[in-house]
Amino acid sequence: MAEDILVPLFVFGSIAAMVIAPFYFRSRDRAKLLDTVRTAYDRGQPVPPELINALQARQASLRPSPERDLRSGIIWLAVGVGLAIFAVLMSFEEDDAIFPLLGIASIPGTVGLTLIALSFIGRDRRP
Numbered sequence: 001m002a003e004d005i006l007v008p009l010f011v012f013g014s015i016a017a018m019v020i021a022p023f024y025f026r027s028r029d030r031a032k033l034l035d036t037v038r039t040a041y042d043r044g045q046p047v048p049p050e051l052i053n054a055l056q057a058r059q060a061s062l063r064p065s066p067e068r069d070l071r072s073g074i075i076w077l078a079v080g081v082g083l084a085i086f087a088v089l090m091s092f093e094e095d096d097a098i099f100p101l102l103g104i105a106s107i108p109g110t111v112g113l114t115l116i117a118l119s120f121i122g123r124d125r126r127p
Contacts, residue, residue, distance in 0.1 A: 066122035073115030080109025 033055070037047055087101030 066119040069115045070119035073112045076108045076115060077112030080105050080112055
């Protein structure tokens with residue numbers, strides 16, 4: 001009986017942790033860096049221009065670009081294909097499982113195809 005609760009809780013908790021953890025650690029690193037800059041500024045020490053350039057470069061790398069869209073699209077498409085393969089394999093055990101699982105697989109697959117299309121559209125508009 002406990003397995004019925006613990007297994008899905010562990011699976012969805014792991015997925016949530018994989019999504020949330022990078023955001024948490026990235027924001028924590030940024031807060032430490034900004035705290036260091038604030039401390040140096042409060043003490044009257046000059047902030048090195050390299051540090052300011054590094055902060056600006058990090059911000060620029062987070063902007064959408066065709067390369068970033070293509071990479072993300074390929075990853076999402078791979079997730080969709082993986083879920084579709086899972087659906088096919090599950091259909092050997094349970095015949096009625098294939099259509100709902102293929103429906104679920106179509107969501108990340110469609111997101112991936114859209115991002116790939118956006119990467120090609122973005123290349124045409126690039127100066």
